[in-house]
Amino acid sequence: MTGSARIQRPNVVLIVADDLGFGDLGCYGSERIPTPNVDRLAREGLLFRNAHATSAVCTPSRYSMLTGEYPWRKEGTGILPGNAALIIDTDRTTLPSMLRDTAYRTAVVGKWHLGLGGPEGPDWNGELKPGPLEVGYETCFIMPATCDRAPCVYVQDHHVANLDPADPIAVRYDAPIGDEPTGRERPDLLRLQASHGHDQTIINGIGRIGYMTGGRSARWIDEDMADTFTKHAVEFIERADGRPFFLTFTTHDPHVPRVPHPRFRGRSSCGVRGDVIVQFDDCVGRIMAALEQQGVADDTIIIVTSDNGPVVDDGYADNAVADLNCHRPAGPLRGGKYSIFEGGTRIPFVLRWPAAVTPGTSDALICLMDLTASMAALIGATVPDGDARDSLDVLPALLGRSPIGRDRLVEQAGCLALLNGAMKAIEPSAGAPYHAATDTELGNAPEPQLYDLAADLGERNNLAPTRPAEATALLRELAEVRKRLAQG
Numbered sequence: 001m002t003g004s005a006r007i008q009r010p011n012v013v014l015i016v017a018d019d020l021g022f023g024d025l026g027c028y029g030s031e032r033i034p035t036p037n038v039d040r041l042a043r044e045g046l047l048f049r050n051a052h053a054t055s056a057v058c059t060p061s062r063y064s065m066l067t068g069e070y071p072w073r074k075e076g077t078g079i080l081p082g083n084a085a086l087i088i089d090t091d092r093t094t095l096p097s098m099l100r101d102t103a104y105r106t107a108v109v110g111k112w113h114l115g116l117g118g119p120e121g122p123d124w125n126g127e128l129k130p131g132p133l134e135v136g137y138e139t140c141f142i143m144p145a146t147c148d149r150a151p152c153v154y155v156q157d158h159h160v161a162n163l164d165p166a167d168p169i170a171v172r173y174d175a176p177i178g179d180e181p182t183g184r185e186r187p188d189l190l191r192l193q194a195s196h197g198h199d200q201t202i203i204n205g206i207g208r209i210g211y212m213t214g215g216r217s218a219r220w221i222d223e224d225m226a227d228t229f230t231k232h233a234v235e236f237i238e239r240a241d242g243r244p245f246f247l248t249f250t251t252h253d254p255h256v257p258r259v260p261h262p263r264f265r266g267r268s269s270c271g272v273r274g275d276v277i278v279q280f281d282d283c284v285g286r287i288m289a290a291l292e293q294q295g296v297a298d299d300t301i302i303i304v305t306s307d308n309g310p311v312v313d314d315g316y317a318d319n320a321v322a323d324l325n326c327h328r329p330a331g332p333l334r335g336g337k338y339s340i341f342e343g344g345t346r347i348p349f350v351l352r353w354p355a356a357v358t359p360g361t362s363d364a365l366i367c368l369m370d371l372t373a374s375m376a377a378l379i380g381a382t383v384p385d386g387d388a389r390d391s392l393d394v395l396p397a398l399l400g401r402s403p404i405g406r407d408r409l410v411e412q413a414g415c416l417a418l419l420n421g422a423m424k425a426i427e428p429s430a431g432a433p434y435h436a437a438t439d440t441e442l443g444n445a446p447e448p449q450l451y452d453l454a455a456d457l458g459e460r461n462n463l464a465p466t467r468p469a470e471a472t473a474l475l476r477e478l479a480e481v482r483k484r485l486a487q488g
């Protein structure tokens, strides 16, 4: 660290893709999807091979990224419906509030999926509060939940963007509402058929999860979503006011439904899932160009990562499985999204900060949950006792000054697993071992599992039968951690 004020408070741009796998980027070994912009960041920055989300699906993963706490400490942090209330406690310090309180300009642009509104849920036609602005972002332009969930509208700060008050929005998840056709009744109206689920209100020719009516002038156009988010992200970067800034840019890609802008169709050699990753990479390039244009690219920490592992068929018949063409979204890892195997939570993570970070690779164990404590250490902020309780300061690892990050991490899917160095123990679970609809090995098994990831990253060789004492010790530790943390 040089100690100059300029370097102590760098801008931070945190780019989080949705369901991007450990094997999906060129810099992580993919050969069928050109990702020159992320590959450039990896060349000029640090590429992490042992970075993790806490969880194998979105809501809990993002919850822990922003709060610095394991999501399984708190009820109600599973995948949320589109009309859920905010699940983050607005009295607690979060990653964005910590940065805002240290004089950062803060914004989130993209997917939210952490709920909006108080216990009664979101008021789509009124003030959407509390939400991102109450947990530390000064401004937001978000998709409330997921692109496959109603309502299919953007929210800017406290309101649905472009809403015509004469055409109010209503949303339900428990029963149909309004008279627009559903995918279940009118599959003939769909331009993208469902492979499982996704058969409720049809918006833009795509069946969604949940029912909605109204808000026609506010509805998004799927093909334009990546451009729309990027435009808002770039505008935030350009709105310089002398303060450093923190931008959380959470893309929809490559989550389902995959509807790239036509200019990205056919740009990969593994179908539409590859094409939307090319689209994601292009967004990263445009963010970088905006930083360069502002003359701040080298004084900005830019991180590219994902919220959980990859899935190929996640409920739409977009031919992604047939088109894979030998591409392996999770690379060498077993499982994927939803899975307790490494494919569920081990994610790409690239960090570029030329002013302070020497290019290279790192095997340090880090977690998105550690960003709060690590950024606090970097900028000299304090996190009040009791907040961000599970976030560890892994700054030396993040900056490439130490090969050591955290020593342990609890991973979450249908059950929990404990990673201790290279050893990983998965608790016995009654859950299904396999998810047929998504073709995912979930990793659940009634007996204990123990893997040595240094020798067996693909988790093929369960060592628990031959090293039972080691498995028992790790699982006992996992049970103790769970009990201790659950007590608050």
Ligand code: NG6
Pocket (backbone or CB within 6 Å): 018, 019, 057, 058, 059, 079, 113, 146, 148, 196, 197, 198, 209, 255, 256, 314, 315
């Ligand atoms: C599942 C959806 C899936 C995706 C996921 C959440 C069905 C059949 N599947 O329930 O498509 O939306 O939830 O993904 O509805 S996540 O990345 O936001 O966690």
Ligand code: CA
Pocket (backbone or CB within 6 Å): 018, 019, 057, 058, 255, 307, 308
């Ligand atoms: Ca996700």
